[in-house]
Amino acid sequence: MAELNTGGKQSPRVDLTAMVDLAFLLITFFMLTTSLAKPHAMDVAMPDKDKENKDDNLEVADNRSMTILLGANNKIEYYMGQLEKPLDGPTIVDYGKSGIRPVLLKKMKEVQAATGKPLIVIIRPSDNSNYRNLVDILDEMKIVNAKQYMIGDISNPEIELLKREGIY
Amino acid sequence: MPKIKVKRASTTIDMTAMCDVSFLLLTFFILTATARQPEPLPVDTPASTVQIKVPDANLGTITVGGDGKVFFGVAGPNVRVRMLERMSEKYSVGFSQKEKERFSLMEGFGVPFKNLKQVIAMDNNERGKPGLQPGIPSDSVGNSPSELHEWIIAARYATKEINNAEMRVAIKGDAKEQYPAIKKVIDILQGQKINKFSLVTNLRTEDYGN
Numbered sequence: 001m002a003e004l005n006t007g008g009k010q011s012p013r014v015d016l017t018a019m020v021d022l023a024f025l026l027i028t029f030f031m032l033t034t035s036l037a038k039p040h041a042m043d044v045a046m047p048d049k050d051k052e053n054k055d056d057n058l059e060v061a062d063n064r065s066m067t068i069l070l071g072a073n074n075k076i077e078y079y080m081g082q083l084e085k086p087l088d089g090p091t092i093v094d095y096g097k098s099g100i101r102p103v104l105l106k107k108m109k110e111v112q113a114a115t116g117k118p119l120i121v122i123i124r125p126s127d128n129s130n131y132r133n134l135v136d137i138l139d140e141m142k143i144v145n146a147k148q149y150m151i152g153d154i155s156n157p158e159i160e161l162l163k164r165e166g167i168y
Numbered sequence: 169m170p171k172i173k174v175k176r177a178s179t180t181i182d183m184t185a186m187c188d189v190s191f192l193l194l195t196f197f198i199l200t201a202t203a204r205q206p207e208p209l210p211v212d213t214p215a216s217t218v219q220i221k222v223p224d225a226n227l228g229t230i231t232v233g234g235d236g237k238v239f240f241g242v243a244g245p246n247v248r249v250r251m252l253e254r255m256s257e258k259y260s261v262g263f264s265q266k267e268k269e270r271f272s273l274m275e276g277f278g279v280p281f282k283n284l285k286q287v288i289a290m291d292n293n294e295r296g297k298p299g300l301q302p303g304i305p306s307d308s309v310g311n312s313p314s315e316l317h318e319w320i321i322a323a324r325y326a327t328k329e330i331n332n333a334e335m336r337v338a339i340k341g342d343a344k345e346q347y348p349a350i351k352k353v354i355d356i357l358q359g360q361k362i363n364k365f366s367l368v369t370n371l372r373t374e375d376y377g378n
Contacts, residue, residue, distance in 0.1 A: 013180075013182075015180075015183070016183030016184060016186070016187045017183055019183070020183050020186050020187050020190055023187065023190035023191050023193075023194050024190050026194050026197075027190060027193050027194050027197060030194070030197030030198060030201055031197055033201065039213060039221075039222050039340075039368045039369065039370065040216065040218050040219065040220060040221060040222065040368070040369050040370065040371055041218070041220050041221065041223070041338060041366035041367070041368060041369075042216055042218045042220075042366060042368075042369050043220070043364065043365075043366050044364070044365055044366065044367055045363055045364045046354065046358055046363045046364075047363070048361075048363055070347070125347040125351075126347070127346065127347060127348050128346065128347075129346075129347045130343065130344050130345055130346055130347060131214060131232075131341040131342060131343055131344070131345040131346075131347065131349075131350050132214040132343035132344065133347075134347060134350065134367075135214040135215075135216055135343075135367055135369055136214065136216075138216070138367070139216040139218065139369075139372075142216075142217065142218060143217060
């Protein structure tokens, strides 16, 4: 079979460039997907619910508490102190960098300077807010590094307020 | 003047070593990658800047989506079997060994307890059909607590018995879900004195941080 014997030494080298290309493409793909596939967990601690004495409400100093009401259409309404005679607000703001965040940062600074204690934020989601709003506001707490915050139930006067402002 | 002979460098580089390394890495990433399980109730989780990952073991996931449908799943096949045994004692419904085995492979489920047998008998594709599973009842009937409440308790006991660890609870909600649906689940958790739980979120990709 002389035809097969082409004569001359054939190089045993194979061009591996394409193979390496492919391998790196796949590596990149797997690296990106493995790090992104896993969801993240946001820890939430709720205040202890005591069924025996329901009237046992935590008393919060007016000048340190800020109540955030989550309304419909991705709007927030906040006020300082009590609803009947708020020290500031109620004011409607948006979520995010240009909405609630500067307000929180300002209030935290003011309260810390005035009382020497951290600001207490009470988050009250209304029935017309959605889950994204809740996660967003909790995320905001993490971003501004608020030490004390809690999730509470909305009361009827607050719902009335939201209705008046047209965000319920 | 002697002639300086410029040596021509070869343009081909030996790729063998590079190829070896890249395939080694490729193998590593393929093996460590966790295969994505088909989700019984696909939800679009909201994004946050939190960096902590959801743990793999000792975790019970409550999925809320599609207008208040609630699905429940717990990590680990052994825990699932034990949980089912506890529930079958509670509601006095027997399950065969085969059914338990099939149940242990189910990532999550969302049917009332009385329909669970039918869902176990289905194959994976059938089970995943949207709208087939109506969600676990989360309303309490009279004085007896809701089924979701019972499932969570059973899962907690099962985790404790088998792994000797506290079960963590994660709520995986759809971003568009209205708050009352989430509130209902939180109230059930608080009814069992679970005051700490996690909310499952995506990583926020847009520029949102400080």
